[in-house]
Amino acid sequence: MSITPLQVRRSGPTPVVADVPEEGPIEQVRYACALGAMQTVAAIPRAIPITHCGPGCADKQCGALAFNNAYQGGGWGGLGVAPSTNATQREVIFGGENRLRELVTHTLELMEADLFVVLTGCIPDLIGDDVPAVVKEFQAKGAPVVYAGTGGFRGNNYTGHEVVTRAIIDQFASTDAGPREHGLVNLWAPLPYQDPFWRGDLAELKRLLQGIGLRVNVLFGPGSAGVSEWRAIPRAQFNLVLSPWLGLATAQHLENKFGQPYLHLPVPPIGGRQTSEFLRQVAAFAGIPDAQAGAFIAAEERDYYGYIEAFSEFYSQYRWGLPARFAAIGDAATTLSISSFAVRQLGLVPAVVVITDNTPPEHRDAIRAAFAKLDHDVGIEPVFAEDSYAVxxxxxxxxxxxxxxxxxxxxWERDLAKELRGFILEVGFPASYEVVLSRGYAGYRGALTLIERIYTTAISRSA
Incomplete structure (x- = not known):
């Protein structure tokens, strides 16, 4: 295993050089395999994933993402609800198409849902089961079933998420293409279940976009209308991508398929400055009058900065016991969003940022450029690493x-935080010491929640 020194650039004194492994086994994994995209399906109201995989594969994916990651629960079709072929040696030798056909037949008879998505694991993908042919038999009868190839060797659940969303668009949503509806936007933001705060973040983002006059296909979570929103995807005025890279391929596919434009904002907004900038950018792209968007922003800022003014008394009096520098570890969207907020709104300085989502190489330079200018005088060179030893x-x-x-x-950083006598705030997978129902950190309201969590953690640790 080769070792290559990676330079961590930051604002402040001497730069730090960390020896980080380039390749080898991954210790303490920070994502699921592509089959974990079954949770993408489970996040759609009244949708059920059907998994064609080995015994235990589906259970491990949803257990890791929906239970041990902030105990989010399964929803309509998650956790123990999801049907599976539980393919064994028999299916490996003789093929699993008949077993899958039987499973889909009985699932449609016994389970109530508006959409079923068949996802494959490693076994059927390796032995060559013709899953598309099996599913097309049911599609020909008008059944709301689609298929997605998500064998674990294809990538992680970020990859699987893109495969599943494209499958639903191409096999289910595109049949309802109609006239474009001005003011309707498709929102592509956090990865459901991988991001423990996806429900709360989507709720806040939807509230903000509605506040400036848009209607939102939020697509996932309690705020979604379910499959009707997916069917309305082709009719939206534009797509909005809030991530450095996740969802961008989907938006580009929709542009090619329907001529639908997209707005890519790589930093999900947290806090007053970022959220106001975000809303102005979206409003300009959507053609919303400045006065209309400005009135909503002004009202939100008045409330937000009123709370910040009250918080400033604590911040100025208790500074001696508070952290000044931070580390951010997680996927590209989370680390960039939180780092931007911590620098621009709280005056904290980044000491190290480690991106753990196996970001596609073609997007890494743009992410480095974003971290280089977190603020006018603060930047840092992120480390891309997946193995916890390297992190x-x-x-x-x-x-x-x-x-x-x-x-x-x-x-995975809890013991290290104790070793460094620091403060730990779990913001990504796995978050086994957090219970999350509707909490989120996006926007104005999410930022206030994040501030409360940061400084409650700090003074509790100091006591």
């Missing part, structure tokens, strides 16, 4: 100054 080596090599570090990370 923790980068954190240990960072300079946090004389104050205890603030670590935005995962359960």
């Amino acid at each position: 923790h080596a980068a954190i240990r090599g960072a300079d946090f100054g004389r104050k205890p570090p603030l670590i935005f990370g995962t359960t």
Whole structure:
């Protein structure tokens, strides 16, 4: 296993060099396999994933993403509800198409849903089961069933998510293409279940977009109307992508398929400055009058900064016990969003950022450029690493100054935070010491919640 020194650039004194492994086994994994996209389906109201995979595969995916990751629960078709072929040696030898056909038949008879998505695991993808042919038999009869190839060797659940969304669009939603509806937007934002705060973030983002006069196909979670929103995808005025890379391929596919434009904003907004900028950009793209968007922004800022003014008394009096530098560990969207907020709104300095989502190489330069200008005088070079040995080596090599570090990370960083005598806030997978129902960190309201969590953690640890 080769070792290559990676330079971590940051604002502040001496730069830090961390020896980070380039390749090898992954210790303490931070995502699921492509089959984990069954949780993408489970996040759609009244949709049920049907998995064609080995015994235990589906259980491990939803257990990791929906239970041990902030105990989010399964929803309409998640956790133990999802049907599976539980393919065994018999299916490996003789093929599993008949078993799948039988499973889909009985699922349609016994389970109530508006959409069923057949996802494949490694076994059927390796032995060559013709899953599309089996599913097309049911589609020909008018059954709301689609298929997606999500064998684990194809990638992680970020990859699987893109495969599933494209499958639903091409096999289910595109049949309802109609006239474009001005003011309707398709929102592509957090990865359901992988991001523990996806429900709360989507609710806040929908509220904000509605506030400036848009109607939103939020597509996932309690705020979605379910399959009717998916069928309305082709009719939207535009697509909105809030991530450095996830969802961008979907938006580009929709542009090619329907001539539908998209707006790509790589930093999901947290806090007053970022959220106001975000809303102005969206309003300009959508053709919403400045006065209309400005009135909503002004009202939101009045409330937000009123709370911040009250918080400033604590912040100015208690500074001696608060962190000054932070580490951010997680996917590209989470680390970029939180780092931008921490720098621009809280005056914190990044000591190290580690991106763990196996970001496609073609997007990494743009992400580096975004981190280089977090604010006018603050930037950092992120480390791309998936193995926890490499992640923790980068954190240990960072300079946090004389104050205890603030670590935005995962359960895997809890012991390291104790070792460094710092503060830990779990913001990504796995988050096994968080219980999340509707909490989110996006927008104006989410930022206030995040501030409360940061400084409650800090003063609790200090006590």
